[in-house]
Amino acid sequence: MSFLSSVGRFALFAAMAAPAAVYPLQTAVAAAPTKVQRVAIQNFAFSPQVIVVAPGTTVTWTNADEDPHTVTANDKSFHSAAMDTDETYSFTFTKPGEFAYFCSLHPHMTGKVIVKG
């Protein structure tokens, strides 16, 4: 799976409610539309816990808790570093399938990304 991943400090994202909908961004070049999806990490839970996205969607998780969390694929195919408050992690899902993940620090926190063509 090819992907772009990054952890950064984007305080702005934390202030925004995570929209549950998938929406394409306008791009200057006429290429395949980039899709983004946001997941909030709040109160020791991923919200929404399950998301359905199209292939090529970049999912960005933002930690709104005062405790650090991670996004770690159950099969270890992707994983973030520990994210402190307001930090983010992004991963682009290119292939259809179901990708279960959890927080490796608080493993009772689980989520799933379903990629459907």
Add this chain to the structure above:
Amino acid sequence: MDHDHGHKGLNRRELLGHCAGWAGTAAVYTVAGGVVSSVSLDAALAAGKPAAKAKPFTFVQISDTHIGFDKPANPNVHATALQAVDRIKAMAVKPDLILHTGDITHLSKDDQFDEAKQILSGLDIPIFYVPGEHDFLDEGQGKTFLAHYGKGTQGLGWYSFNHDGVHFVALNNVAALKPGGMAHLGDDQIAWLKKDLAALPSSTPIVVFAHIPLWTVYEAWGWGTDDANQALTLLRRFGSVTVLNGHIHQILHKVEGNVSFHSARSTAYPQPAPGAAPSPGPLKVPTEQLPSMLGICSANFLRGNAPIALIDSSFT
């Protein structure tokens, strides 16, 4: 209530009096009386005579210093860790050793480990560490912790040692956690524990310390260890077992046969009681109330297989 337990005349009232006097206005938790009176005949027989080498001493547990935390629940964890140091320095009997039950740092950073060392170096007392999940969140998954504290330990930082007749066991239950689960010891560590305990007579007092509780406090928040029973099975034959942990930033204790479980306060910030909030995140309390919710735990080991008396004291 007030009967002699046969340990050279120290009865429950004297023990409680001793602890209360020592602790001043602090909250007093004596695991002692309950354990002695609830010990089963099998355990009493298995315990046999007190180990000959055991003699009275005091040790201290500190926990969850979270060096590097700077959120509203406590913007100055450096200062509150220093308060713990002052508390220990002010003890009437200098403790022989200190157990740190993890979350030394908030984010496993090298400079946070250094800062913790610098704060605690003022004590001049040997300190024994186990990691919390906050000490194992670097990219190397514990590499930084092990670089600081792993010398002479087994596997991912577990070890044991003896002190004046008491066998201390340090366990790591924060590594390689599994999706949907709780804390985890793992087969390698449990196999090591089995070997470690094998040669010990059942009369040996045992102190086990680990970060996350070894009993299930609250599964929905992951406050427990999913394979703890395998470890506890190995410990059941011993007459006196004390299990110390941190992680939940509040005092809780439970007695199960001859095993006493105890969780200590943090020196950094409190957390909600199980299920009392939407999440187990840091609990913000009025500033003047904070010192009453932080603290340390001291332990008086009396003799032989007499239970260890645990005394939690807050900073106010």
